[in-house]
Amino acid sequence: MPLVYCWRTTAIRVKNPNEDALTMPEIQQHTRSAHLFDAAKLVLPGGVNSPVRAFGSVGGNPRFLQRAQGGYVYDVDGCSYVDLVCSWGAAIVGHAHPQVIEAVTKTATDGISFGACCALEGQLAKIIVDALPSVDMVRFVNSGTEATMSALRLARAVTGRDNILKFIGGYHGHVDALLVAAGSGATTFGSPDSAGVPKAFAESTLLAPYNDLQTVSQVLEQHGKNVAAIIVEPIAGNMGYVEPIEGFLPSLRKLCDKHGCLLIFDEVMTGFRTAWGGYQNLCGVRPDLTCLGKVIGGGMPVAAYAGSSDLMGRVSPLGPVYQAGTLSGNPVGMAAGIATLALCRESGFYASLEAKSKYLTEGLKKAAGQSGMAIQTAYTGGMVGLAFVDQPVRNYDDAKAGNHELFARFFHAMLNLGVWLPPSGYEAMFISAAHDNDAIEAILAAASKSFQKVSS
């Protein structure tokens, strides 16, 4: 069993990053996590229910979490960490926010799922419709994967075309046709094309590098007549953090219009995380269809696809595009989403989140510089990127050029200093409204030491 060390709960709550609280760890073996992982591996493939959690790309054993509160997570071995995963972005108001917990528990008391209509579905949908000018109607599903899968079906039905265009390194969940050159877990595990995806499905997916308009344009000139939709993460968050270059998204809009394809924004990650509504409200480009997830469920399994009433009017029972869900729109998930978005709606919420991201990225840059390390870091709203590479990252090839072995060492150094980073260099990081100054200073103090450690 590998030795895993961590800092005790109190060690990370330092006010002064220069204080030596951080250098006096109580060294501890993560025996409970190790035992739980061994037991889990007997009954769960790889011991997990989502591959990245197994720490495959950073090595070592995953630590099992017991609870999460505000900007912190707590493991079963008594260690606490400042959390930069935030349930992959969903926990934007911080873990276990009292208002969200109250809404969830109150609602659950009256029944967890009806399999019938409830008032909360319309309430959450109305919040989303009001937040996104491109959206008149919303269909709730249970995961981002379902959202993108259903949006593709709708796009194919509307256009009568079979092919779609996605970007290399873009991750849209584990939909068959979208597990082609997908980033994130698929990248990390070195099998971008999953086994079990029929060749014919993969062939219906055309590819272009992210931020490469010339290739998109060429592909559409050649195959446009058969392309139902372009699906794109408006900020790519599953090949690290990659912003669209100036003009990229507006040009995709124009190319879609020219070739009669739909433009699908997969805002499962960026929706209500980069800005109120989503990144489309910042870039001013209106997609035909929008996929949402993560934040809109505030940590419950809630996702959605959405668009104009004309397009959404083709969805069953109004139209011929069939899609359904036993637990879709269940009251507890809806209540969590409504309570979360009510907090996000408060004035100054995103400005404050962005100020934290700015402070964090500037601090990371400075700390890396002091150790003579080249990193790229950037942010939008509460979404933050960090890559060990000296050139700006514009596409998947750039992301792959990063030093992922160095990231793995940095990851473990940070973990041992009480900071919970995404366990892969191909992921974005997330902060929440609950990350206070102490939390961010603790991250920066740990980063300073970790950069030093991995650079020497």
Ligand SMILES: *Cc1c(COP(=O)(O)O)cnc(C)c1O
């Ligand atoms: C997380 C994510 C998905 C998949 O959502 P799941 O709920 O994990 O199925 C799809 N697209 C993007 C951009 C994501 O970040």
